[in-house]
Every structure is written in structure tokens, then in C-alpha cells.
Amino acid sequence: MTTWLCGLDPRWSMAAPSCFVSTIRRNLENEEPQDTEQCPPQALALDLDHADFLAAMAPKPVIILAKERDFFDVRGAEETYARLRRLYRLLGAEDNVALFVGPTGHGYSTENREAMYSWFNHASGMAAGDTDRTFGGVLSSTGEVPFTAEPEIRIEKDETLQCTPKGQVDAMENTRTIYDFTREKSQQFAAARKPLSGEGLQKAVTDVLKLPAERGEVPDYRIWADLRARDYPTKHAVVYSVDTEPGIQASVYRLTKGRWYSRPERTGKRALLYVAHLSSDDELRNEPLIREQMQAEPDSPLFACDVRGIGESRPDTCTPGSFHSSYGSDYMYAIHSLMLDRPYVGQKTLDVLRVLDWLASVGHTEIHIVGRGWGALPATFAAVMSDQVKQVTLKNALTSYSEIAESKHYEWPLSTLLPNVLAQFDLPDCYEALQAKQLRQIEPWNAQAK
Template sequence: MLYGNAVQNYYVDEVRKVCAERKARLAKIKTKKDAEAYVKDVRAKILRAFDLPKEKCPLDPVITGERKLPGMTLRNVVYYSRPEYPVTAMLFIPDKAKNATGVLFLCGHSEIGKADSVYQTCAINLAKQGFVVLSIDPVNQGERHQFSAALTKKYNLHCCNAHNMQGKQLHLCGEYFGAWRAWDAIRGIDYLQTLPEVDPNRIGVTGNSGGGTMTTFVNALDDRLIMAAPSCYITTWQHEVENELPADIEQMPPDMLRYGLDMADFVIARAPRPTLIMGQKNDFFDPRGTVEAYEDAKAIYSLLGAEDNVKVFVGPDSHGYKTANRLQMYSFFNLHGLGKKKSPKEDEKLKPLPEEETWAAPKGVVKNLKVNKPLFTYINELADALIAKRKKLSRKEMQKTLTEILQIGKIEVPYYRVLRLRYGEKRKYTATCRYALETEPGEVMSMLKLHCQDALFHIPAAEKAILYIPHLDAESEVEKVKTKADERLFSLDVRGVGELVPTGCDHWSRKFFQQYGYDYHYNSLGYMFHRPYLGGKVRDILCALELLKERGVKNITLLAEGQGTVPALLAAVLSDIPVAVKLQRGPESWESMLRKEVTLWPLSCMLPGILGVTDLPELRKMVKNLTFTVAAEPSEPENLFG
């Protein structure tokens, strides 16, 4: 596939530009005043991106169980981070604790959440050292699974896929799943501060992987912490993009690259707070970037007179909160949390509790609590509120609004390359003429094709033409497209489909609609740049229409299939070139994607907060000559024309 690296290379170039500009900015910071200004700036940008709730509801904590352990007491706790939205937790209180330092422990991606043996090991050993430790379940993990066993099995909704599923539904409502996760943790700090055994002014946070992510974020978002130790998350965005690393939707915070920030800035945002940055030698979160992030933070900390407050440790193991990293964290927290210069060892006799002893909810399921509002209910309430407030816009007003949301930039006739033809004797069309369109400056991001019987090395004029926007791949799908004798048939593989399908970024499978695959990954990057991936697809179509018009193609019918109907419809609304539009087997609406618990329509069909602006049925009404057929879910290629 000649252009299978196009999307990847585009984002590599873009992230390198951002990172180079940031490095140049850091190089100009020479004084304490400069450093303080930078800290203030990045903190404000992070807070703006997360847009946390302005008010806090009552925690309404409930102790549902209590048992004595050697040297401590374990309480099973439920508190409410939002009205009726429960967080399940374990609270470890050392014997004779008084004015103790609290630690919020944030779990990584374990299906059993806080019951995971490694996370129990961390929490119990910290309690043995004198810390009061609160370990909480992330949503869709531990006791907080949101999907039924049947749905989980049918759609493989383990914790990562479940995060991405509900994350994309929140996305339609203009909400960031990572902010919901961070808020659960921030309310955990609130709970620690209410405890008589805890000094409310002495609380730290640590976690690994997904918990390292949340530790990183909460560290930047909350001004009450005295220390932080994120493990196995912090690297650099450049390494993340270059290494083609998909991450959970909460791990890709919006607007970070738009604002010119890197992961190190989450540490810098609270400089000179004592922070230990940890990674692993054999981690997919590139440890080279872990060290680079530390160097960036150290430079700022040094100007603030606190060089020793930030440390880095790269363990000898693979991804995980392994022993070496835990020991480093214990020493760091003893120094900055207890004022003790010591290197505690772990209790080798310690045995993790059975999972059922970690439960705070009946049978370990929050759905069994008397007070429990599922995240799915919140998503629907958010959608209801947005739809109720939505204003009616004229087409001109809609064009202006969508242009801003999609960030498509100025549309011009694109430069194109004439590529080698493809022949197929057994095909309906003997020749496929191929024109690579540079729809980004100097970058081929879409492939225009002419399907005919002759070898043509130019784009011919035509009185009538179809421009086909595929579901997954134009060349295989056009065989079923019906044309009239006087119609030319063109097709367009927009970025991310057909000849522009990324050849890398493999994770668990090559299936397009896999919740954690390449399509999801590049859409997440667009989110971080504040340039939606969907906007790029719309740009590709608009540029192709301009090119066909310039080459003398008239009376164009824009024919789209499946997921291709979404960018095609948006292009039809935005374009001033009159086209007839035929949308086949597309989604009914954006609203329909969140009215049931599971949608297989990809994140790349969605826009942030779009339900507060418009929906697909309204947009279809704005196009005069349009027909539409609906599909409940996207089809795989073999079912496209069934």
C-alpha cells in the first residue's frame, strides 16, 4: 500500500513541530520569574482543557465493612463523586494513626481494580509505613463495571474497550472521559481530608499505568497535594506518536498539542511540588521520553530553587508497578511525606486479601447499591440538556459553525500526482486511474480514482459524474455501484480508509472498528491538536470536489456508503458546489450513538459536543437533493451491500 504511512507521517510531522516550538520556548526560560510564568501558564491551560465541575456534591460516604489487619484497619468505603455516582474504595488506617499523611492510590488497567494483588501490595505496605491510604476503583473496573456480563462478552468490553466506548459517547456531549476519571480521584482527596486520622494538609498521590496517568493529571489539577509519584505513563507525545502507541481515551487529553504542551508539563504545572517520575526499561511508554520529561521538569525546578524535589527512576522490568519502582516510591514518600530518610522494605509475609474482602458494594457490583446512577444515565442526561438548548441555525450560520468545529482551513484545488493505473480483467471496470491528492500542504492524504475501461493519465471532463465516498475501501466497493451510460464514476479514499488505511499501529487486530485500533488512535491525536480527524476527511472531499469542478466535471452526485456518509454529508452542507447527494446505510443520528449502551460507529464519525449544535437529520434537511437509507451499525466489507 503506497500511502499506508501517510496518516502516520502527517501526525509525526505535526507533533515534531509542536515539540520543537516547545523546546525553543523552554530554552528561553532563564530566570526564576520566567519559570514561575511558565508554571502558571501551563497550569492554566491544563485546567482549561479538563474543565472540571465548578461545584462539589456531598460525598455521602458509607463504610460498608471493616476488618482488622496486622498493624492497621481496613474499611470498605463508598463515596459519591457526583450525585448518585458511587466510587468504591478501600481505606487502610494504621493503628494509632494521628495527623497522618494521606495517600491516594490510583489503580491501573486491571479488571479487578483495587483488588489487584500488586495494588494491594502498594497500599498495605504504605499503611505499614504510617500512611493512611485510600485506594479507589476506576469506572469500568473492579466493582464499577458499567456493562452487563452479556454485553461485555459480546463486544469484548474489558476495561480499556469499556473506557473507549463510554468515552466516545461523552465526546458527543462535549465531555472528556479523563476529566470524569480525574474528578473521581479529586473527590477521593476530599474524602481523605474529612478523616480525623489524616492531616488534611499532607496528602500525596501515586499510581501505575492508567493510575500513573491519573496521578499525572490529578497532580496538575489539584493544589492540595504535597507529593506525587506517577509510574509507567510519563514519556513525551513525540515518542507516543512516533511509536504508533494507542492509549485509552482518558490518556489522550484534549487540546494538549494545540496548547503546545507535553507530558512533562503536568509535573511542571505544580512545580516545585516533590514529584517522582517513574518508568520501566521495557515499557511501551518509551523510557527515553520518561528521562526527557524529567530533564524538562528539572530545568524549571532548578530555577525555582528546588532541583532535588523532582526525581526520575527507570526500573529494570516491563510495564507495571514492579518491586524496584515500589521501593523507590516508598523512599520518596517517606522523605517528603513523613520527613524520614529511610528505604523501607516490603513485608515479604504479606498476602493480598481475597477479592471479596475488598468489596464495598453488595457482591462487588455498584449496580447492587441502593443509590447508583450509571455513567450511561449521565451521558443521556447530558445529551438531553444539550439538545434542549440547541438553537436553530440557518445554513449560512451552520456553515460558519461547522467550519470552526471541523477546523478544515481554506479549501483550494489541490495539487495532485498521477499514479500508475491498476488493471483487473475480472472487474466491472478494467482500469482504475489513480490521482494522489495533496489535501494537506505537501502531504498526500486522499486518493481520487476514476473507474473506467481505458487508461487515462489525466482527469477528464464530464457532463455527469458520481463521486463515491466509501465505507472502508473504494476500489472493492465500486463494483456494486450502479452508473448510467453517460456518467463517469470517480471515488475518493479519504484519509484513513482504502489506500490511506494506516499500515502500522497494530495493537490487537487489524479490524477497522476495533475499539483500540488505528482509526481510534489517529482520531485521538486529532482531538489533542483540536483538529478533528473527521474534519480532515471532510477537507479531503471538499478539495476533491474543487478539483473535479476545475477539471470540467459537472453535475456531480456525491454517493456515500456507511461511515462515509458522515463526512460526505458535512461536505455537502459546507460546499458551494451544487451536488446531488445519496447516502446509503449511514448512521441515523449522532444522538442514536448514545441512546443505547454500545455503538459500533467509530469515534472518527463523531465530533466533540456536536449535540449542542446540530445532528445528522437536521443537516440532511439542509441539502436540497438528498436521499438517505439508515444502518443501525456499520457493516464489515462483506455485508456492505447486503
């Protein structure tokens, strides 16, 4: 928080952010997910980095406190220091910026605290004190910084430090928590929102999801080998990798009765498009809804889609097997999407819209879209946006974003959430609009995904 506050509050006279400053590039390349508050929304879209926030302090004194063995890459701290030195030099205050690298791992340990004392005493002109000791790490500074040792610390009792009777604010009478404020804000938005439909709803969806105004030409695609013996509803299947935007592909399974090695067969206008919850491959085996829809429409070919980050395109970055964990790959891509000002749900919706463009290019201009769980969100938004979608079936779709905002606990991950959505619309607006497309809802999920 020190780093962000440096760029926001002019009252600070000096700063010493510890065990955080690096570069966003280093964190991303090292697959190092960070806390939500450490990832400012739109930062990447605005081309901001850690150095930019600290630069807002210039020419006031700043020392970057890093650690040699920290998971926040010390190389990024050195790069940030180099950028700041150039700026401070131009301002005639190069002595006012420094870097200290302690030898240990993450934490505000003694060597970093003593570097902070020394820097603050130096910057404020206070005496350093008499000691034979010196810095417990490497100090980089163009000026002379006398060492200040940490005095003996007396650990206070918890009761002495408590500023409330029990040490917790939420234990006090009439306390309002962050959940109370969030719930009230959601209710205020709901009271102020006007019902949206038609072009008004489409514009709101476009704005909130950050969808492109134009999608360009029909996407190119690659053809995978024929898939057999996978216990799908049909004996065979072929998979197409559809280029939804540069460097991004959606995996689209097309079920076939016989072997198929080439582009999709033209079999008429109508087709089923299933948008998977977590994996088309798994759900083609185990999701009863797919077989039910195929039996209801035996003449409509079925395509199953893995949007980015799901199924075949699911990354195993960060820690292997960490997809669902608090700091796993799903979270990392979701939080960086917010920093890019491109919500992950919006990117996945674009995948579905591009798959619809591709299906239209092979003759399927009347689509029954079927979405489940997480996949029901991009399926819903794509159905709102596309005239090509004629029918909609959703299973385990989120009831509303308001319910999440007004719940203390919820089970939907960051990758399914949309910043500022409740200021413009909520999912029931979409569901109401989709009644005109024969919307069928099956077992909707609440905030707890139940």
C-alpha cells in the same frame, strides 16, 4: 491519571506517577496507542506534554517511576525528568524531583512501590526504617534518598475491601451509571438546540469539524498507471492522488472505458463522486450501489474517493492488521486528531471538499455525491458545505449522533465521532438541509451499525 491530576489539583503535596510518563513524541513515533483518558483533548494543539502537567506541581516533590522494559518509552521519562530538573533548579528545589527506573516491564511492581515509599518518606521527613536492602533499580536524584523496604503485605479478602454490598456500584438500587448521565446530557442538548439551516448550519459544521476558513488554490495531483482487470464496472480505471493539504493525499479513482494515462477528460459539468466506506478498490468491485448509480446516469463519469486513512491510504501502523482493533491504527490516528484539536471526521471532510475543488478545476461543477457507511459522514458534511453538490445519495449513513450518545453499546469507531457536536447540531439537521439537494437515504445505520 496521576500525571493529569498533578496539573489540575493544588491539594497534592507530592506525587509519584508510575509506568506512564514519557513524551507524546516518543509514543507517537513508536506507534504506541494509549487509552483515551491518557490522551487529553487539545494537548498537542496547546503544545503540552507530560512534563508540563508535572511542572504544575513545582516545586513540590515529584518522582517519576519508569520501567526499563515498559512499552512507555523510558527515554521519554528521562527527557521529561531532564526538563523538570531544569525547572526545579530555577526554583531552587532541584532535590525535589527524581527519576526511578525499575528493571522489569509495565506494572506497579515491588521495586517501583519501594521507590515510591522511599521518596514519600524522604519528602515528608519520615524515618526510612532499618534494612540492608537497597533500590531494585536506578534512582536519579540530586539529593540523598534513604531506602524504605516494603513491609510484609497481607492480602485482604474481597468482602473486606468492598464498599458496597456486592462490590459493584451499578448493582445497587437507584444507581445511575455513566451511560445514564451521557443519555441525559444528550437529551438536554436536544431540548436546548434550535434547528439550524443555511449559513447557520454551515457555520456550525465549520466550527465543530474545525474546517479551515479558506482552502486555497486548486490542489495539485499525481497520476497513477492505468488499472485493468480489476472487475470494476468498466474495463479500465485511472487513479489520481489529490493533494488535499501538505503531505496528505486522497486517492481518487476515475472509471474509464478505455486506457487512460493522463489528466481527467473534460466530459461536461455533471459527475458522480462516490466516497467509500472502507475501500474504493473493494467497493468498486462489490458495492451494488455504484453500478446502480452508473446505470441511472450513464453520461456522468464516476469518481470514487478514498479519504485519508481509508483504502489506498489506510495505514498499517501499530500492529499489522490491527486497523479495526481497539488499539489499532484507526484509533491511534483518531485519538491524536483529538489531541491536535482536528477531529478525524473534519479532516476527511476537508479531503472531500478539496476533491470537489479539483473536480471543478477539470469542469465538473455539478456533483452527485454518493457516500456509504463511514464515508457517508464526510460526504454529508461536504454536501452541506458545497454549492457544487447538487444531489446526495447516502447508504448506511449514521442516523444521529444522539443515538450513539444515548446507547450503552455502539459500533461506530472513535474516528467517526465529533466532540461537542450535540451542543450545536445533529445529523438530522444536515439531512433536513440536504432535502433541497434530492437527498436519498438507503438503509440507514443505527448506533449498532445495523
